[in-house]
Structure formats: C-alpha cells, structure tokens
Amino acid sequence: QSLLPKRTCVFQVSHKNNGGHSSAGNVSGSLQICENTRCCMAIYRMINGQPQVDTLACGKVETLCPDATCKVQPRLQNRFIGCVCGTDLCNSNFTWTPDSEQHSLTDSYSAADISKIVVLVMFPILAFALAAKWIYLYKKKEKNLLSVLPNDNILQPCSCQTKSSESYITNIELQQVVGQGHFATVFKGNYTETAVAVKVYPAGWKDKFTTEKDIYELPLMRHAGIAHFLGAGRNPRDRSWFVVVEFAEHGSLHSFLCENTLSWMQAQNMCLSLSQGLSYLHSDLHSQDVHKPAVAHRDLSSFNVLVRADGSCALCDFGCSTILRSCSGPWVMRQATNTKGYAQLGTPHYMSPEILEGSVNLNNSSFLLQADIYALSLILWEIWMRCSDLSKGGTVPQHLLPYELELEGNVTLERLILYVCEMDRRPSIPEPWELLPQGSAMKELLTECWDRDTDARLTAHCVVDRLVSLQADLSP
Numbered sequence: 001q002s003l004l005p006k007r008t009c010v011f012q013v014s015h016k017n018n019g020g021h022s023s024a025g026n027v028s029g030s031l032q033i034c035e036n037t038r039c040c041m042a043i044y045r046m047i048n049g050q051p052q053v054d055t056l057a058c059g060k061v062e063t064l065c066p067d068a069t070c071k072v073q074p075r076l077q078n079r080f081i082g083c084v085c086g087t088d089l090c091n092s093n094f095t096w097t098p099d100s101e102q103h104s105l106t107d108s109y110s111a112a113d114i115s116k117i118v119v120l121v122m123f124p125i126l127a128f129a130l131a132a133k134w135i136y137l138y139k140k141k142e143k144n145l146l147s148v149l150p151n152d153n154i155l156q157p158c159s160c161q162t163k164s165s166e167s168y169i170t171n172i173e174l175q176q177v178v179g180q181g182h183f184a185t186v187f188k189g190n191y192t193e194t195a196v197a198v199k200v201y202p203a204g205w206k207d208k209f210t211t212e213k214d215i216y217e218l219p220l221m222r223h224a225g226i227a228h229f230l231g232a233g234r235n236p237r238d239r240s241w242f243v244v245v246e247f248a249e250h251g252s253l254h255s256f257l258c259e260n261t262l263s264w265m266q267a268q269n270m271c272l273s274l275s276q277g278l279s280y281l282h283s284d285l286h287s288q289d290v291h292k293p294a295v296a297h298r299d300l301s302s303f304n305v306l307v308r309a310d311g312s313c314a315l316c317d318f319g320c321s322t323i324l325r326s327c328s329g330p331w332v333m334r335q336a337t338n339t340k341g342y343a344q345l346g347t348p349h350y351m352s353p354e355i356l357e358g359s360v361n362l363n364n365s366s367f368l369l370q371a372d373i374y375a376l377s378l379i380l381w382e383i384w385m386r387c388s389d390l391s392k393g394g395t396v397p398q399h400l401l402p403y404e405l406e407l408e409g410n411v412t413l414e415r416l417i418l419y420v421c422e423m424d425r426r427p428s429i430p431e432p433w434e435l436l437p438q439g440s441a442m443k444e445l446l447t448e449c450w451d452r453d454t455d456a457r458l459t460a461h462c463v464v465d466r467l468v469s470l471q472a473d474l475s476p
C-alpha cells in the first residue's frame with residue numbers, strides 16, 4: 001500500500017469532537033490525505049428528507065474499498081445515509097434518490113452483518129427477557145425471604161481453599177435492599193456489628209453465582225481496589241445463593257456521581273483506586289507456590305464500581321468475568337468457548353467497538369482485557385465530567401452515562417454500532433479541559449484507552465502510571 005499514491009478525500013466534520021477522523025491523515029483546508037487507507041467515507045444525516053453532510057473523511061483502516069464511487073446505503077433506520085468508496089474525492093459526490101431512502105435497515109447489511117446482529121442484539125434481548133422473568137418470580141419470593149433471613153443462620157461455610165472464604169458466617173441480619181441488578185438482589189446486612197452487602201441470586205442463577213464466587217476465591221484476590229469478599233453460601237429453604245462482601249457506604253459509582261460533584265483530588269482518588277483495582281485484577285501473579293491468574297471483568301461500568309465512605313472505589317460484580325489461564329504459551333480460557341460467550345453483558349454503553357461489531361480476534365484472549373480498558377476510559381470520563389475543578393467556574397453538567405448526550409438518551413446497540421464503530425466517535429471532551437494544565441494529558445489518556453485499535457490501548461498498569469504522574473505534576 002505504501003507504494004501506491006495516497007488517497008485524497010474531502011474532509012468535513014460537523015462536530016467538534018471529530019471522533020479521531022483528523023488523525024486518519026493530514027488535513028489541509030477541505031482535503032485530507034489518508035495515512036492508512038485507500039478509502040474515503042461519507043456520512044450524511046437525513047433532515048426533513050434531505051441529506052446534510054455529517055462526516056466526510058478518510059475511511060477506516062482497510063485494504064479494499066467496496067466501490068469506486070460513493071453508493072450510499074441507508075443507516076440507522078434511514079436517519080443517516082453513508083458510503084465507503086475508493087477513488088480520490090469520491091466521498092463528495094453521491095447519487096441518491098428519495099427511493100433509496102425507502103430501503104429497510106436490513107438492506108444495508110450483509111448476511112454476516114445480520115448474523116452478528118442476531119448474536120449481539122437478539123441474544124442480549126433474550127437474556128434480558130429471561131432475567132426479567134426471573135426477577136419477577138424472585139420478587140414474589142423476596143418478602144418471604146426477608147422475613148426468614150434475620151432469624152436464621154443461613155449462610156453455610158464455604159468449601160474453599162482461600163482464607164477469606166473460610167470465615168464462617170453464622171448470623172447476618174438483613175436490613176434493606178440496596179441494589180437490584182439483572183441477576184441478583186443486593187441487601188445491606190449486619191454481621192457482628194459490621195455492615196455487609198449480601199448479594200442474593202435466585203436458585204436458577206447458579207452459574208452466575210459460581211462464576212462470581214470463583215473469582216472472589218482466587219488466591220491473592222485481596223486488594224483495596226476490589227470489593228472485599230467475606231463469604232458465600234446457600235439458603236437451604238429457597239435454595240438461593242449468597243455472596244457476602246464489604247458494604248460500600250456510597251453504593252455504586254453511578255449513583256454517587258448522580259448525587260455528587262467532585263473536587264480534583266476526590267476525582268483523582270477515585271480514578272486511581274479504580275484503575276489500581278483493574279490493574280490488579282488483570283495481573284497474573286506468582287507468589288511462592290500461589291498463583292493468581294489474570295481476570296477480565298467483562299461487565300465494567302459505573303454500576304459495577306462501588307464507592308466507599310472514604311471516597312475510594314472498588315470493583316464488584318464478577319458474574320460475567322473470565323479467568324485467563326496461561327498454560328505454557330498461548331492463553332487458554334476457562335470459560336466462554338463460543339462466540340456467544342464473548343458477548344459482553346450488562347449495559348451496552350460500555351461495549352467496545354470490536355465487541356459491538358463482533359470483530360474480535362478469538363485466538364487472542366487479551367482482547368478481553370483491552371475491552372475492559374475501553375470501558376475503564378468511559379468511567380474515567382464519567383468521573384472527570386463531574387469534577388467542579390475541571391469546569392473552572394462553569395456549571396458541572398448532570399451525570400450522564402457515556403453516549404447518552406450524543407445519542408440523545410436513546411442508546412441502543414444499533415445506534416452504538418453506527419456512532420462508535422462506523423463513525424468512530426467517542427464521548428465529547430469539554431473545551432474547558434483543553435485550557436487546563438492537565439487537559440492535554442487527560443485527553444491523551446482517554447483517547448489512548450478508547451482507541452479503535454485494540455493493540456494501541458494502554459494497559460491498566462500504564463493507566464495507573466499516567467494517573468500518578470497527573471497527580472504528582474499538576475494541580476488545577
């Protein structure tokens with residue numbers, strides 16, 4: 001490719017955060033010379049039935065472009081039309097008639113795309129429907145459960161090897177429900193004068209329970225950035241499963257950010273403790289004859305990060321996690337041996353571009369760690385967005401999940417695929433950050449973690465180093 005003359009495309013982006021399009025090649029006025037592609041791309045937004053330019057730029061990194069000229073296809077239920085083409089300036093000139101607008105969404109997808117959508121869209125919908133049914137059935141039992149729990153010695157000692165899970169929990173007084181996830185209900189409880197959180201899985205969710213318990217029970221799993229595990233067991237009466245962990249006063253990071261703004265130091269404390277927790281989770285550790293394998297979280301979001309009374313963060317909810325075992329060379333995964341198994345569960349906002357479009361390299365399990373890093377960058381962005389020191393006198397915007405603003409509150413897999421994968425855009429970085437001494441380092445950190453190219457993403461260990469130097473070198 002380097003021997004071929006470089007492709008020249010028309011460059012025009014209608015948005016400030018241009019989704020990295022300007023880095024795809026040198027921009028000079030309205031032209032862009034592409035660095036790594038022979039394709040130009042165009043996306044037009046349909047307004048009152050007429051196409052208006054949204055993005056004209058070099059295409060994604062690819063060796064073949066489908067057509068020489070711009071043959072637009074409808075995208076996102078006809079709200080956009082777009083093309084990828086392979087001749088100079090081809091993205092400025094397209095043929096379009098209102099008829100082509102009438103194609104259904106599926107017209108623009110190949111058979112492979114459709115199978116991806118079936119896996120990525122239908123599978124989570126089915127899973128959610130099943131989960132909703134379970135929750136409904138479980139809610140019916142909950143009243144009964146609450147009346148039983150405080151009086152009974154329910155939790156059984158764990159049959160496990162690690163010290164933490166040997167603790168024999170004999171009497172937990174359940175107080176109130178503090179969280180309701182897709183799979184489990186979380187109660188605040190009291191155990192020998194100490195507040196604990198008890199996560200109760202209905203009997204049918206044994207797999208989720210076992211996955212979470214197995215992760216917590218790995219050797220050397222104690223770390224300040226990971227919720228402190230106290231034990232696990234089963235209620236013999238209704239056969240539900242329990243995981244008991246430290247109680248986090250402020251609940252999830254999501255609810256904390258909804259209610260609080262942060263100083264720079266508070267935000268840094270949160271970012272650092274969270275990244276240190278993930279770095280520890282991702283590490284493969286050997287200490288004498290004990291081995292902690294690397295673990296990918298796989299459902300990282302601000303709902304699955306807890307905030308303690310001192311403002312530090314801890315990872316929780318390992319029900320979707322995967323242990324990566326390295327056996328003499330290539331990585332071997334203990335779980336998730338089919339394509340379905342790789343689909344990230346939980347809130348779709350945090351799904352990485354490669355998981356959204358189903359283009360992961362299944363021979364290399366490090367993609368699971370790289371997908372965690374993408375999710376981490378979105379959480380760091382959420383934390384910084386609520387930092388009053390970064391808004392320099394301006395108002396701090398209300399807490400929003402990633403892409404809620406950009407996708408006008410309607411964040412679906414389909415819209416994410418278009419926005420994050422096809423348009424290669426990310427959450428907007430506010431202008432005031434650029435003027436701060438630490439602004440460019442923060443921006444660099446985020447863009448290197450949510451990079452489209454998975455191998456270009458930082459490791460969690462590097463994120464920790466970058467945050468430490470941010471903290472040491474700069475104060476607003």
Ligand SMILES: Nc1ncnc2c1ncn2[C@@H]1O[C@H](COP(=O)(O)OP(=O)(O)OP(=O)(O)O)[C@@H](O)[C@H]1O
Pocket residue numbers: 178179180181182183184185186197199227245246247248249250251252255303304306316317319346
């Ligand atoms: N240790 C804890 N201390 C305080 N609150 C907690 C604790 N653990 C969980 N919660 C609350 O319960 C919610 C649900 O917990 P968790 O994510 O573990 O459940 P889940 O059913 O696995 O959820 P998900 O839908 O993410 O899979 C959390 O978002 C948080 O608000």
